[in-house]
Amino acid sequence: MKIGQVAAQLYTVRDHLKTTAAIARSLAEVRKIGYEAVQVSGMGPIDEAELCRILKGEGLVCCATHEWRILDAPEAVLERLNKLSCKYTAFPHPGDARLDTLADVKAFAARLNRSGKVLYDGGKVLTYHNHGLEFRHIDGRVMLDVIYAETDPRYLQGEIDTFWVQYGGGDPVEWCGRLRKRLPLLHMKDYVAGPDGSHAFAEIGRGNLNWAGIVKAAEDSGCLWFIVEQDTCPADPFESLKISFEYIRGTLCT
Numbered sequence: 001m002k003i004g005q006v007a008a009q010l011y012t013v014r015d016h017l018k019t020t021a022a023i024a025r026s027l028a029e030v031r032k033i034g035y036e037a038v039q040v041s042g043m044g045p046i047d048e049a050e051l052c053r054i055l056k057g058e059g060l061v062c063c064a065t066h067e068w069r070i071l072d073a074p075e076a077v078l079e080r081l082n083k084l085s086c087k088y089t090a091f092p093h094p095g096d097a098r099l100d101t102l103a104d105v106k107a108f109a110a111r112l113n114r115s116g117k118v119l120y121d122g123g124k125v126l127t128y129h130n131h132g133l134e135f136r137h138i139d140g141r142v143m144l145d146v147i148y149a150e151t152d153p154r155y156l157q158g159e160i161d162t163f164w165v166q167y168g169g170g171d172p173v174e175w176c177g178r179l180r181k182r183l184p185l186l187h188m189k190d191y192v193a194g195p196d197g198s199h200a201f202a203e204i205g206r207g208n209l210n211w212a213g214i215v216k217a218a219e220d221s222g223c224l225w226f227i228v229e230q231d232t233c234p235a236d237p238f239e240s241l242k243i244s245f246e247y248i249r250g251t252l253c254t
Contacts, residue, residue, distance in 0.1 A: 001215050001226055003253045006245065007037035007063045009187065009229035013237045014042030024054050026238075031058040033242045034249065039185075039227050040084065041066035041092070048083035063225045064088040064159075064185055068095070070126065071111050074118035081124050088184055088225070089119070090129040090159040102139045102146065109150035116155030127159040127185050135168025142170075148179070157182045160218075161229075162209055163189035167199060173210060176217035183221040186214075188228050188244070201230050203240050205247035215252050 008030050010017060016026045023043055030038060040051070040062050055062055062084045067077045070091045081089055091112060098104045116126035134144035148156070158179040162172040176183060190207030192200050204211065218226070228248070233240040 001219060001248075001253055003034070003249050004036050005224065005226050006035065006248055006253070007039055007061075007225050007227045008033075008035045008241050008245075009039045009041060009227050011039075011042035011066070012228070012230050012233070012241055016237070017043035019044055020046050020050060023051070027054055027058050027060060029238050030241065031060055033238070033245050035060070035228075035241070035245060037061040037063040037225065039064045039066065039225075039229075040086075048080060052084060062086045064090060064127075064227065066090050066092040066129065068092060070115045070119075071097075074115035077115075078119055078122040078124060081119075082122070087123070088125045088127060090127040090185065091115075092129050093131060094133070099133075099136075099138075099143065102141065105138060105143050105146045106150050109147045109156075112147070113151045113155050116151065120155050125157055125184060126155065127157045129159045129187065130161050130168075131164045132168035135165070135170055144170075144175075148182070153182050157184055159183075159185040159187060159227075161187040161189055162214055163187075163191045163201060163231075166191045166209060173213040173217045176214060176221055176223070180221045183218060184224045186218045186223050186226050188214075188226055188248070189230060190244075201232050203230065203247070204228060204244035205251065206243070211252055 017023050067089050097108050119126045136143050160175050165172045165175050190202040190204050192202040192207040228244045230240050
């Protein structure tokens with residue numbers, strides 16, 4: 001992994017992205033830390049042309065986005081990605097989709113596949129961002145396995161979230177390996193266990209995950225972007241992004 005492949009998920013600093021001026025200040029801060037790319041998510045309304053202007057001014061690349069409209073409006077997502085000069089996006093969460101039975105999960109996968117084909121035909125790539133819920137067993141099968149088995153790799157690829165794999169009872173190293181040639185994006189998110197059995201998000205290197213193993217498995221599977229995200233931070237989220245970046249640069253990058 002090269003440091004230029006490390007991106008910041010802007011959802012981490014979502015509370016600082018409410019206005020155009022705040023977005024500009026926040027992107028400047030992210031670039032100051034050392035990140036050269038960002039994943040666009042969690043920000044307030046801003047015209048894509050203005051966002052591109054800010055990104056270009058800071059020397060940042062939009063490596064990916066998160067888009068809630070993918071299932072219902074893939075054409076609109078394709079148009080947005082074109083405006084942002086961005087190839088990759090991810091479906092962020094099933095939301096209120098019904099996933100109670102194996103048939104439900106297969107129907108959900110079919111919808112992802114249809115939307116993914118629209119993006120593929122437009123030269124873009126749809127990925128799936130997992131949480132812990134996809135590790136439920138339905139009729140003896142892990143839901144996330146079903147989602148990938150029921151979709152065409154051209155139309156749906158992976159954005160494995162390391163924290164949520166661990167939380168769901170999976171092995172992040174194994175899951176990175178499973179998606180060989182199907183894992184362009186990785187969410188780097190550390191997991192720490194508390195003495196009372198609780199779990200929490202942590203800066204990269206301050207939790208329990210096997211980062212050397214994860215990065216190697218992701219690289220072997222063709223990962224292009226290693227995206228740092230922290231859903232909640234102990235204090236300043238920019239400081240958390242900095243701690244993670246410095247650990248990655250000093251320990252995991254070649």
